[in-house]
Amino acid sequence: MTRVVAQGTFDILHPGHVHYLQDAADMGDELHVIVARSVNVTHKEPPVVPDEQRREMVAALKPVDQAHLGHPEDIFVPIERIEPDIIALGYDQHHDDEQLEAALSARGIDCDIRRASPLEAEAADRLLSTGRIIDRIVDERSE
């Protein structure tokens, strides 16, 4: 049984999220997703959708076996609990794979780090990402 962990903010769901999670699920037998809490999203604008609603929506997606909220102080706590064999990063997630590997080792967590594939070009072109959905709403619905 190969257990895979994926993680992200998953603010307003779009096909890029589904592609990432399907790719992650295909790496093993059981996919757990860690959904970042709003308080821990510091590298971009905080999500629009509340923590528990984002967790619930990720859990409703076909590739996902279980969705968990992240730990507010220590990102490694849910990983220690889930004990994954593989951590699947999104192709564009800004993590330094080697640094992450070292941090996991230091915590005694032994798992592979892999990258999901990007969406194919045609799908990426027509994708309305969370950011583009928000921009469109601001453009069309604001007075």
Place this chain on the structure above:
Amino acid sequence: MTRVVAQGTFDILHPGHVHYLQDAADMGDELHVIVARSVNVTHKEPPVVPDEQRREMVAALKPVDQAHLGHPEDIFVPIERIEPDIIALGYDQHHDDEQLEAALSARGIDCDIRRASPLEAEAADRLLSTGRIIDRIVDERSE
């Protein structure tokens, strides 16, 4: 084999959609969802997310077996093709059940019409619906 059809706009997915689709799926063995094309959404603001992306996201949800885009001119065409045993309406969808039943009969479509249950009160209170997500984006992200 009981085939169920659900339908809606499904603009920005939220737990109310998942509840409706799970309820519909529980009425039978196979759930088909008809996703309204933007050109046919005339009773409220047009959706933000394009037709095909909305269809793709509905298809990614666990309760859904197949998601179809509606017919641009004749809403009964996909229903004739799917041949459902049950049409499951959302608890708050503005359809007159008897009028719909008569229209289906006139087209020779023989199926039951049922209503999905509402979300329980506590879940409904904390729900960020498509409209509330859009309002929040307009409030927080517009200059």
